[in-house]
Amino acid sequence: MAAVKKSLVVEALRRSQMTELLAKGKRLDGRGPLDYRPIRIETGVISKASGSARVIIGNTEVIAGVKVETGTPFPDTPDQGLLVVNAEVLPLASPYAEPGPPDEDAIELARVVDRGIRESQMIDVSKLVIKEGEKVYAVFVDVSVLNVDGNLFDTTSYAVVSALLTAKYKRHEIVDGKLKQLEDTEPLPLKTIPTSVTMAKIGDTVVVDPTDEEEAVMDARLTITTDSNGNICAGQKGNAGTFSFEQMQSAADISRMKGEENRKVIREVTGFAN
Amino acid sequence: MTALINEQGLRHDGRRIEDLRPIKIEVGILKNANGSAYIEFGKNKIIAAVYGPKEVHPKHMALPDRAVLRCRYHMSPFSTDTRKNPAPSRREIEISKVVREALEPAIMINDYPRTAIDVFLEVLQSDGGSRCAGINAASVALADAGINMRDLVSACAAGKVGGQVVLDLDDTEDKEGQADVPVAIMPNFDQVTLFQLDGILTQEEFKKAFGFALGGCRKLYQLQKEALMKKYFGHGEPIVEENE
Amino acid sequence: MPDVKRRYVIPGEVVAEGNHRPIANVLRVGEKFYSTRVGMAEVGHEGVRVIPLSGPYIPRVDDLVVGKVVDYSAFAWEVDINSCFFAFLPAQSVFGRDFSPAEDTLTSKFAIGDILAARVIAFDRTRDPLLGIAGPGLGRIPRGETVKITPTKVPRLIGKRGSMIRTIEMATNCRLTIGQNGVVVVNGAPEGVVMSIKAIKLVEEEAHSADLTQKVQTLLMVPAGAQA
Numbered sequence: 001m002a003a004v005k006k007s008l009v010v011e012a013l014r015r016s017q018m019t020e021l022l023a024k025g026k027r028l029d030g031r032g033p034l035d036y037r038p039i040r041i042e043t044g045v046i047s048k049a050s051g052s053a054r055v056i057i058g059n060t061e062v063i064a065g066v067k068v069e070t071g072t073p074f075p076d077t078p079d080q081g082l083l084v085v086n087a088e089v090l091p092l093a094s095p096y097a098e099p100g101p102p103d104e105d106a107i108e109l110a111r112v113v114d115r116g117i118r119e120s121q122m123i124d125v126s127k128l129v130i131k132e133g134e135k136v137y138a139v140f141v142d143v144s145v146l147n148v149d150g151n152l153f154d155t156t157s158y159a160v161v162s163a164l165l166t167a168k169y170k171r172h173e174i175v176d177g178k179l180k181q182l183e184d185t186e187p188l189p190l191k192t193i194p195t196s197v198t199m200a201k202i203g204d205t206v207v208v209d210p211t212d213e214e215e216a217v218m219d220a221r222l223t224i225t226t227d228s229n230g231n232i233c234a235g236q237k238g239n240a241g242t243f244s245f246e247q248m249q250s251a252a253d254i255s256r257m258k259g260e261e262n263r264k265v266i267r268e269v270t271g272f273a274n
Numbered sequence: 275m276t277a278l279i280n281e282q283g284l285r286h287d288g289r290r291i292e293d294l295r296p297i298k299i300e301v302g303i304l305k306n307a308n309g310s311a312y313i314e315f316g317k318n319k320i321i322a323a324v325y326g327p328k329e330v331h332p333k334h335m336a337l338p339d340r341a342v343l344r345c346r347y348h349m350s351p352f353s354t355d356t357r358k359n360p361a362p363s364r365r366e367i368e369i370s371k372v373v374r375e376a377l378e379p380a381i382m383i384n385d386y387p388r389t390a391i392d393v394f395l396e397v398l399q400s401d402g403g404s405r406c407a408g409i410n411a412a413s414v415a416l417a418d419a420g421i422n423m424r425d426l427v428s429a430c431a432a433g434k435v436g437g438q439v440v441l442d443l444d445d446t447e448d449k450e451g452q453a454d455v456p457v458a459i460m461p462n463f464d465q466v467t468l469f470q471l472d473g474i475l476t477q478e479e480f481k482k483a484f485g486f487a488l489g490g491c492r493k494l495y496q497l498q499k500e501a502l503m504k505k506y507f508g509h510g511e512p513i514v515e516e517n518e
Numbered sequence: 519m520p521d522v523k524r525r526y527v528i529p530g531e532v533v534a535e536g537n538h539r540p541i542a543n544v545l546r547v548g549e550k551f552y553s554t555r556v557g558m559a560e561v562g563h564e565g566v567r568v569i570p571l572s573g574p575y576i577p578r579v580d581d582l583v584v585g586k587v588v589d590y591s592a593f594a595w596e597v598d599i600n601s602c603f604f605a606f607l608p609a610q611s612v613f614g615r616d617f618s619p620a621e622d623t624l625t626s627k628f629a630i631g632d633i634l635a636a637r638v639i640a641f642d643r644t645r646d647p648l649l650g651i652a653g654p655g656l657g658r659i660p661r662g663e664t665v666k667i668t669p670t671k672v673p674r675l676i677g678k679r680g681s682m683i684r685t686i687e688m689a690t691n692c693r694l695t696i697g698q699n700g701v702v703v704v705n706g707a708p709e710g711v712v713m714s715i716k717a718i719k720l721v722e723e724e725a726h727s728a729d730l731t732q733k734v735q736t737l738l739m740v741p742a743g744a745q746a
Contacts, residue, residue: 104371107364119453119472222469232480235455235471240343240378242465245488252480308574327574327602338644380529382545382554387643389602417529420573420670422554424545425530462530462552499528506556506571507526 010216018217022205027214029058033207034254039262041158041269043166051167051188055159058211059149064141064159068169068188070130070179071138081128082138085114087145087156094148110143112236113157113196116225117141120194120233122164127189130172135179137169139188150211153223157196158266164188165270192274193266194233195259196225199251206247208258222248224255228263228274232256278436278450285447291440292486294430294493295401299411299501301418309419311501315407316444319399322411324419327389341386345374347408349397369405376409376429376458376468382422391421402448403431406456409468414498418505426498427467429458430490432483434475439482441490453479457487461495522562527553539565557670558726571726575601575669575699577647581638582656584664584697585649587628592619595628597636597649600666600699605647607636612651633659633703635695659695662705665718669700671725675718682721682734689738690714713738 018028025032037058046052049065071082087110091099102110117123128137141160145152168185200210200218210218219241225234232252237243243251267273278286289295295316304310309324330336347369351360362370377393393416395408406429413427433443435451448454453473459466475483527533533544534551544551544559544566553559555570577583577599585597585605595607610617612627628634634649635656641647651657667675675696676683683694690713692706704714717734724730734740 104367107367108371111364111368115472119474121474224471227474231474231476232471233453233474235469236372237466237469238372238375240375242379242460242463242467243469245464245466245484248466248469248484249481252477256477309572329602329604386602417556418572420555420570422543423529424552424554426528460530462532463547502528502556503526 010213014213015217018214019203022202022207027207029211033205034258036209036258036262037211039158039265041162041266043162043269049163049167050169051163051165053159053162053166055155055162057151057155057158057209059147060145060151060155060212061147062143062145062152062155062159064143064156064163066163066167067140067142068167069138069140070135070172073129073133073136077125078133079129080125081123081136083114083118083123083125083141084138085110085117085141085143085160087113087143089145089148089152093145097148108236108238109152109156112153112223112234113143113160115234115236116157116194116196117160117164120192120225120227122161122190122192122194122227124189124191130179131174135172135174137172139164139167148212150213150215151198151209153198153221154196154209154262157194157225158262161193161195162266162270165190165193165266165272190272190274192228193263193272194225194227195263195266196223196234197255197258197262198223199254201241201243201247206251206254208254222251224251224259226256226259230256230260278447279438279440285435285440287444287446291438292489294442294490295444297494297497299414299497301414301501301505307415307419309415309417309421311411311415311418313407313411315401315403315410316442317399317401318397318404318407320404320408320411321394321396321398322408322415323394323396324391324412324415324421325394326391326419327386327421328392330388330390336388336390339387340383341381341388342390343374343378343381343383343393344390345370345377345393345395345412347373347395347397347405349400349404353397353400372468372470373405373409373412377412377416377427379465379467380413380423380425380427380460381416382424385422391416400445402444402446402454403442403456405429405468406431406458409458410494410498414502417502425460425462426495427458428461428491428495428498429456429468430487430494431456432486432490434473434479434483439475439479439486441486453483455480455483455487457484457491459488459491461492522560524558524560526557527559527568528556529554531559533559533568534561534566541565541567543568543570570670572668573670575599577601577603577605577638577641578698579638579641581698582696583636583638583649583699584659584695584701584703585634585636585699587630587632587634589630590624590628592624595624597634599647599649599697600669600701601647603641603646605636605638605649607634607649607651628658633662633664635659635697635703655695659703659705662693662695662703663711663715665702665704665715667700667702667718667722668725669698671722672696672698672700674725674730675702675721677731682731685731685734685740686714686717686738689735689740690717 051066221238307323409429458468557570585599589596636649690710
């Protein structure tokens, strides 16, 4: 952790302008507190991957690739396939990103996105078994952040979800004790679309989809993920600020409302019906 | 195996829905540390130690206007059923971060410029809810160290087990249950400093679980207070003569 | 002061509400004063304060401190004063105005490990504390034994107008040098030093019990009612 993140220094003028505008319910880029920037989703961008998606929210851009391989199940879940989500902020994504192993921010990002997918039971992992206790499918989702301008959580989450929704993998069989890859492909067994909504508390205002500048000024961050039924399946507060009890309650409502809106965008692009 | 919630509405360990596990907090258990605490929270056994404020190493990490707060949550290799690799896992790195961010709002770090405050949480034996247990211990250890604080931080999880919203999940309930919602608050300011959620909850269940967790935090606050009172005010009425 | 209300508090507890002057270790938010420490809250005419029972030593200008020389450069000694900040004693203040780093060696005055009594000359948020040893009783302490106590309990060890120090010094025939930073040097015959340290530890443990003076007198076998 760098002692001072120079990327997070915001001009004092911008800061006071931002807080003045927020008091009137407006934001620097003209949005209202509960408006997202335009969301652009493109799938099938990497043909060598089982599934892939590029998602752009405002200037934030990430790419997610799914690779379905085979592996050994965990001893305590012999009847379940594996899911691994990993995220990396590439050194080219911002003047301040540095090469090296993922830092705590990238680890948190990957784990919160992973939690949304896993806990919503988006993937029916019980159907990803080749031979119980011996061979299962392992779904690897790797995310590369290409350009940083705030709200990495939602951008990454939508990219992972869209990549999974459009992924196709080759079936395997065990023939004479040997693993054999079949030629036909199949979509992953998916049940729901977990959709995260990230909010930032700036002063006393809560806004969704914060930009880099807003994140630099925010007191605290809150991500809540809902599934297609509007149930809450993951949550994470971040940063050394706080939320009041009332703000927590209304954040749950906001996450359902905005989550449903953004889920529609994902549905349109991927053609997934649930 | 036994049902997570039986016909009488009791949980697998005999607790009712809104019962906490047995909890014991002890303040000032390490000689070397500036502040320390030990907590037993169900089967969790966790030591919290605070070192600081102290000189920052490396020196360039120091901040001119406030202390650097550092936090390490670590599980001993023998703390789990199968041996845990002693190197910090991704889970431990994330928990270290959220614990730090849960404590920081309560610490008046601007009172200690150019210094570091280190908080160490060592999980000697783990059970469900170790991050909340750790936060409770860390917060009294900080008070024990005499670091200026706006408030204590009290933490407790709620969740959903066997179809019902319950308070304070243990290991079994965490693994078999449907949701876990760890929450930490500053009890005198009604502010949430830690919130995580995994599992599935309807909006109504979420509100109920959040309410349960807040109730649990309030109970923890009482236990933290008692532990500090016992260490510092174990004897007699307060008196002080004018001196110097 | 009969009109001063005292009670035990922990961080976050409301000490008082309304119109008061904050003195120490309280945080004002709106109309409320919250304690920031474990300690004893006092609400009186002068204002609101909490006397803390634990915590680090934060230097204040004019404090007498007892420190240990841990390092030196060509221009100054670095002194551990039991705080989160190391203190500096400039060579010029010891050698005088014509101090020359080329000719004077610092170790000819103080060596690493020496114990000093010194006064805090300057300290603020931006720089490390600066020490001076001009004044009676300051400088190297050649003999004695050091004891550390919680810095916040130093006022109790000093006692009302120095009464506690005198009680211990007279009963044990020792001399105490008490730094505000919680470091105490006890000098005297070996038996006396042992008794003094016992008494100091007792003050530390029972700093805020009502009959502290009596307990110390009992320990030191001072006849009851004897005036220090």
